[in-house]
Structures are given as C-alpha cells and as structure tokens.
Amino acid sequence: MNTLYTMGIDIGSTASKCVILKDGKEIVSKSLVSVGAGTSGPSRAIAEVLENGGLKREDMAFVLATGYGRNSLEIADKQMSELSCHAHGAHFLFPNVHTVIDIGGQDAKVLHVGDDGNLVNFVMNDKCAAGTGRFLDVMARVLEVDVGDLAGLGAKSQVQVEISSTCTVFAESEVISQLAKGTDRCDIIDGIHRSVAGRVGGLARRVGVQPDVVMTGGVARNCGVLHALEKELNTEIQTSPLAQYNGALGAALFAFEKCR
Amino acid sequence: MAIAEKLAEFRKIADNPKTQLEHYKSKGMKAVGVMPYFAPEELVFAAGMFPAGMWGSNTKSISRAKEYCASFYCSLVQLDLEMLLDGTMDGLDAVITPTCCDTLRPNSQNIKVAMKNKMKVIFLAHPQNRFPECGVKYTESCYKKIRAELDEVSGHKTTDEEIQNAIKVYNRSRAARREFVKLAGAHPEAVSAVMRSGVLKASYFMLKDEYADKLEALNAELKALPASDWKGVRIVTSGIICDNPTLLKILDDNKCAIVADDVAQETRSFRCDAPEDDADPIHALAIQFRNQDYDILLYDKFSSQNRRGEYVAKMCKDNHADGLILFMQQFCDPEEMEYPYLKKALDAAGIPHIRLGIDHQMRDFGQAQTAIQAFADVLD
Ligand code: SF4
Numbered sequence: 001m002n003t004l005y006t007m008g009i010d011i012g013s014t015a016s017k018c019v020i021l022k023d024g025k026e027i028v029s030k031s032l033v034s035v036g037a038g039t040s041g042p043s044r045a046i047a048e049v050l051e052n053g054g055l056k057r058e059d060m061a062f063v064l065a066t067g068y069g070r071n072s073l074e075i076a077d078k079q080m081s082e083l084s085c086h087a088h089g090a091h092f093l094f095p096n097v098h099t100v101i102d103i104g105g106q107d108a109k110v111l112h113v114g115d116d117g118n119l120v121n122f123v124m125n126d127k128c129a130a131g132t133g134r135f136l137d138v139m140a141r142v143l144e145v146d147v148g149d150l151a152g153l154g155a156k157s158q159v160q161v162e163i164s165s166t167c168t169v170f171a172e173s174e175v176i177s178q179l180a181k182g183t184d185r186c187d188i189i190d191g192i193h194r195s196v197a198g199r200v201g202g203l204a205r206r207v208g209v210q211p212d213v214v215m216t217g218g219v220a221r222n223c224g225v226l227h228a229l230e231k232e233l234n235t236e237i238q239t240s241p242l243a244q245y246n247g248a249l250g251a252a253l254f255a256f257e258k259c260r
Numbered sequence: 261m262a263i264a265e266k267l268a269e270f271r272k273i274a275d276n277p278k279t280q281l282e283h284y285k286s287k288g289m290k291a292v293g294v295m296p297y298f299a300p301e302e303l304v305f306a307a308g309m310f311p312a313g314m315w316g317s318n319t320k321s322i323s324r325a326k327e328y329c330a331s332f333y334c335s336l337v338q339l340d341l342e343m344l345l346d347g348t349m350d351g352l353d354a355v356i357t358p359t360c361c362d363t364l365r366p367n368s369q370n371i372k373v374a375m376k377n378k379m380k381v382i383f384l385a386h387p388q389n390r391f392p393e394c395g396v397k398y399t400e401s402c403y404k405k406i407r408a409e410l411d412e413v414s415g416h417k418t419t420d421e422e423i424q425n426a427i428k429v430y431n432r433s434r435a436a437r438r439e440f441v442k443l444a445g446a447h448p449e450a451v452s453a454v455m456r457s458g459v460l461k462a463s464y465f466m467l468k469d470e471y472a473d474k475l476e477a478l479n480a481e482l483k484a485l486p487a488s489d490w491k492g493v494r495i496v497t498s499g500i501i502c503d504n505p506t507l508l509k510i511l512d513d514n515k516c517a518i519v520a521d522d523v524a525q526e527t528r529s530f531r532c533d534a535p536e537d538d539a540d541p542i543h544a545l546a547i548q549f550r551n552q553d554y555d556i557l558l559y560d561k562f563s564s565q566n567r568r569g570e571y572v573a574k575m576c577k578d579n580h581a582d583g584l585i586l587f588m589q590q591f592c593d594p595e596e597m598e599y600p601y602l603k604k605a606l607d608a609a610g611i612p613h614i615r616l617g618i619d620h621q622m623r624d625f626g627q628a629q630t631a632i633q634a635f636a637d638v639l640d
Contacts, residue, residue, distance in 0.1 A: 068626055068630070080633070080637070081629075081630045081631075081633035081634035081637060082630060082634075083630060083631070083633075083634035083637075084633075084634050084637045084638075107627060118638075119634060119637065119638050120638065121612065121638070122614075122631075122634060122638075124627060124630070124631055126617050
C-alpha cells in the first residue's frame with residue numbers, strides 16, 4: 001500500500017500550526033508560526049511544514065483546516081471545528097484521555113472525550129478574556145515580564161495573593177494596585193495563575209472532570225497554571241510538548257479518516 | 261409566487277421595521293410601539309392603530325440609552341430605548357411597556373422620563389398570580405386601563421365588537437404561525453433558519469390580518485411540497501430571541517434544521533389563543549394571559565417540579581430533535597436563573613444541548629460558529 005500523507009492546519013487567533021501525518025500514525029513534520037488568523041502566519045506555517053518534511057502540497061492526500069481562521073483557507077479540502085479536532089488529537093497523544101482542558105490565546109474550552117476519541121460534550125468560555133492566554137499576556141505586560149517567564153517566577157511565590165477571576169480589566173487594576181502596595185511580583189503572578197485556574201476550573205466542572213485529564217493549547221506550557229488547575233480540580237493533569245499542536249494533529253487525523 | 265419569493269418578502273419586511281412603520285403612517289394610521297412580553301396587542305389593532313413590535317435591533321449600537329440604563333441591562337431593552345431616543349421610532353404615537361422582568365420594570369420608567377413630551381407611555385404590570393379569579397380580575401383591570409389610554413391616543417372609543425374581531429384576527433395569525441413552525445421543521449430544505457426567522461419576525465411589523473393572509477398562502481405552498489428526507493441534524497432552539505441572520509446562517513451552513521422552538525420572540529409568543537366566544541372581550545384577553553404557561557417570565561407555583569424544563573425536554577422528544585441550542589441573552593436574569601433547571605431536565609431526558617451567550621450588538625460570531633459546528637458533529 002502507498003504511503004498516505006495528510007495535513008492538519010490549525011489557524012488560531014494568535015498562532016498558526018501545521019502537522020503532517022504519515023498513514024495516520026506518525027508525525028513526520030510540524031510547524032508553528034506565532035501569528036494567527038488574518039496574517040501571513042497560515043501560509044508561512046504551511047510552507048514550513050512542507051519544507052521540514054521534504055514534501056509538496058501534491059503529496060498530501062487530504063488537507064483539513066481547523067481553528068478560528070479555518071474558513072479562509074483555500075488550500076484545505078475541508079474544514080472542521082477545532083473542538084472536534086482537539087478531542088481527536090488529545091486521544092492520539094493520550095489514549096486514555098476523557099477530559100481536555102484547552103486554553104488558547106482568546107478562549108478556553110473543556111472537552112469531554114469518548115473512549116473512541118470523539119467529542120461527546122464541551123463548554124467554552126463566555127465572551128471575556130478572563131481565563132485565557134490573552135489574560136496572561138495582559139498581566140505579563142503590566143508586570144513587565146515575558147509571558148514565558150511567568151511560570152518560573154510564580155513558582156517562587158511565598159505569600160498567597162488573590163487576584164479576581166471575573167474580568168481582565170478589573171484584574172489588571174488589581175494587579176496595578178498590588179504593585180503599588182509593593183507586593184512581590186512572584187506572589188502576584190502566582191495569584192494570576194490561580195485566578196485563571198479558578199475560572200477554567202469552573203468551566204471544567206460544568207462538563208464534569210473525568211480522568212485522564214489533559215491540558216492543551218498555548219497556556220499548557222505554563223506549568224504554574226497547570227499546577228494551579230491540578231489543585232483547583234484535585235486531579236492529576238497531563239500535558240505534552242506536542243500539546244500546542246493538538247488541534248492540527250486532530251485535523252490531520254480526521255484528514256486521514258476522510259481518505260480511508 | 262414561488263416559495264422562495266414569498267420567504268424573501270417576509271425577510272425583507274423583518275429587516276425593515278422602520279419602512280413598515282412609515283408605510284402604515286403614510287396611510288394615516290396611528291402607531292403604537294409594543295415592547296415584550298404578553299402585551300394585549302389586540303387592543304391596539306382593535307383601535308385601528310398599527311402595533312409595532314419592539315425587539316431591539318441587530319444593526320444599531322447602544323449609545324444614547326447609556327444615559328439612562330445600567331450597563332447590565334440586556335441589549336434588547338437598551339436598544340428599544342435607543343431607537344426611541346435616536347428617532348428610529350419617531351412615528352410612534354404611544355408605546356406600551358410591559359414589566360415582566362427586573363430590567364423591563366425600571367426601564368419603563370426610563371422610557372417615561374425620556375419620552376415625556378414625545379409620546380404617550382402606557383405602563384403595563386401583569387399580575388404575579390394569574391391563575392386565581394382575583395388574578396384574572398387584576399389583569400382585566402390593567403387591560404381596561406390600557407384600552408382607555410389607547411382610546412385617548414386614537415381619539416375613538418373602541419367597541420367590544422372591534423376587540424372581538426381583533427381577537428379573531430390574532431387567533432388566526434397565531435394559528436398560521438404555529439402551522440408554519442411545523443411546516444418549516446418538516447421542510448428544512450425549503451425554509452432555512454434565516455428565512456424561518458424572517459417569516460416569524462415579520463409578524464411584528466405588519467397588521468396581523470395582512471400577515472395572516474400572506475402566511476396562510478405560504479403555508480399552503482409548503483403543505484404541497486413532497487416529504488423531505490433531511491440528512492442534517494434536527495435541533496430545537498431556546499431563549500428570548502435569536503433573530504440575527506448572520507448567526508442563523510451558521511445553523512444553515514452546518515445543516516441544522518430548527519424543528520421547533522422555545523423562543524420568547526417566536527413560539528412562546530403565539531402558543532396561546534384568546535377565547536372567541538366570551539361576551540366580554542377584555543375578560544377573554546385576561547383568560548388568554550392566565551392560560552400562558554411554561555415561560556420563564558411567568559410565575560409558576562409548581563416551579564420546584566420543574567414543569568417548564570420537562571416541557572421543553574418533551575418538546576425536543578416529540579419533534580425528534582437531536583439536540584437543543586440555548587441562545588442566552590447576555591445578562592438576562594430570568595434566563596440565567598432558569599438555566600440550571602432546563603439543563604437538569606435536558607440531561608435527565610438525554611438531550612444534548614449547548615448554551616451560547618448572545619447580545620444584539622455582536623457582529624462577529626466566530627465562537628458561536630465553532631460551537632455550533634462542533635455540536636452538529638457531535639449530534640451527527
Ligand atoms: S427577560 Fe431578559 S431579555 Fe427579556 S427584557 Fe428581561 S432581561 Fe431583557
């Protein structure tokens with residue numbers, strides 16, 4: 001049988017990710033460009049993933065797009081919602097997954113995944129940046145730290161500080177007044193992580209949290225948020241360096257199913 | 261005329277309320293704005309005036325209304341006031357302000373203050389206890405007061421016979437809408453979600469006799485269609501309002517047919533007729549209000565039994581729906597408080613659902629699109 005290559009493209013609000021799968025089993029190439037829908041990100045990510053794999057568009061048996069910018073992608077044979085793709089991708093990486101907590105740049109979602117890797121139920125955040133990657137970006141800016149350093153700094157916290165989880169704008173002014181009071185930056189960061197965990201934890205309880213629990217999306221790289229969520233939900237949460245590619249991976253898997 | 265053309269006509273009317281208002285005004289009619297919910301619109305019609313429905317706007321933004329409204333008021337109420345303030349509803353000679361929720365109640369006073377020199381503001385407070393005889397009496401006394409106020413506006417003393425005739429017209433238009441909802445659910449290929457909404461919404465911007473004629477003609481054509489073999493999913497919609505064409509198109513794009521609805525602007529507004537054989541037409545309208553049921557805005561002394569939740573779940577089952585989509589108007593207390601009960605009943609009945617927060621000022625529906633597409637995948 002010939003080798004079957006399929007491509008999954010996930011155009012998020014803040015990043016574009018691609019994965020090429022061989023025979024629906026092996027990741028042969030992946031790419032990530034840190035700008036998303038409406039930018040040059042998608043085409044750059046596609047060019048990169050093909051180049052990394054030494055492949056051409058014609059080699060792809062099926063290309064499936066997902067994510068916020070999925071509708072505006074001509075190269076794709078089909079588009080699907082990222083919720084279905086995330087469920088599938090997580091099941092590939094963690095075969096026993098039943099709950100996926102995905103915190104992306106602009107939204108947070110919790111998925112209940114069936115034994116077969118299909119989406120069973122889900123909830124998404126309301127139209128508010130609280131509890132999303134955007135929230136962390138805003139806070140990092142106020143604190144004058146790189147968003148990538150939040151986890152390390154938060155881990156050094158000594159004193160518990162509460163930051164409200166209802167609204168990004170409120171939280172921003174809370175952070176500023178804490179800074180003005182001279183509160184240690186690490187304590188504030190830890191408070192911010194717990195604030196995100198509180199918000200997303202509430203969302204997760206709405207669909208029900210069933211093990212194994214997996215965290216994906218850009219924010220999964222922040223172990224401060226991940227540990228705060230473990231405490232919040234009183235459960236172990238797994239993640240993977242591939243977690244950011246989860247949507248694209250799921251899309252590539254669906255693409256493989258489409259051509260079978 | 262083909263079905264598609266008829267649907268397009270309704271859609272056009274639904275999208276141009278101001279043109280409709282001007283049309284009736286140009287005929288020399290007076291016009292009365294009717295805000296949600298359960299206002300006895302029959303009295304306006306009986307007085308020979310044009311009742312103009314007021315359900316917010318999908319194209320306007322809230323600005324002047326902010327001077328009066330707290331920021332947590334739902335967009336429906338704020339935009340109604342906005343349209344009164346910005347001149348959109350200048351043709352109105354009066355407005356009826358029912359007070360079924362904690363947002364409508366204070367806003368009726370905002371409108372009164374804001375409109376004091378412009379138009380008559382007719383206050384309507386339905387009774388909490390609508391079932392006992394005293395509740396019916398109370399409703400009657402409210403409606404008598406409204407009748408008198410409308411007579412002042414029209415300059416004509418409405419007769420019982422005129423009201424009885426209005427009841428007949430309204431019952432006919434309600435029956436036609438109920439039938440249309442069934443036919444639209446049976447023929448989703450012919451009636452998209454966008455068009456379905458257009459047909460139902462147009463009823464708020466037409467005289468109901470003209471509307472009923474037009475809708476009965478459409479229904480006749482739909483009835484003649486061969487049975488459909490719909491391959492998409494079947495959903496029930498719920499909420500106060502979901503009339504944004506951009507949002508509804510997402511349902512169409514994802515092959516979601518609306519087979520029934522529990523929406524205040526739609527089925528909940530025409531579920532209940534008024535008796536036609538009552539010698540006292542005001543009593544008949546009060547009985548109609550008493551008979552309204554299964555609505556989040558109405559007091560239910562058996563609410564702990566979750567009758568409403570179960571009613572909606574049964575509606576899903578009876579219509580063989582695969583799932584329910586709840587369009588929740590942002591910051592609507594009655595809806596938010598009701599949600600846990602609805603969820604409980606749906607879960608117990610094994611009916612999947614999603615809840616989408618909406619607001620009249622939303623122009624981008626990216627998140628709703630993702631959720632609806634995923635929901636359709638799950639149901640398929
Ligand atoms: S019931 Fe809800 S949507 Fe309707 S007017 Fe009241 S708050 Fe607004």
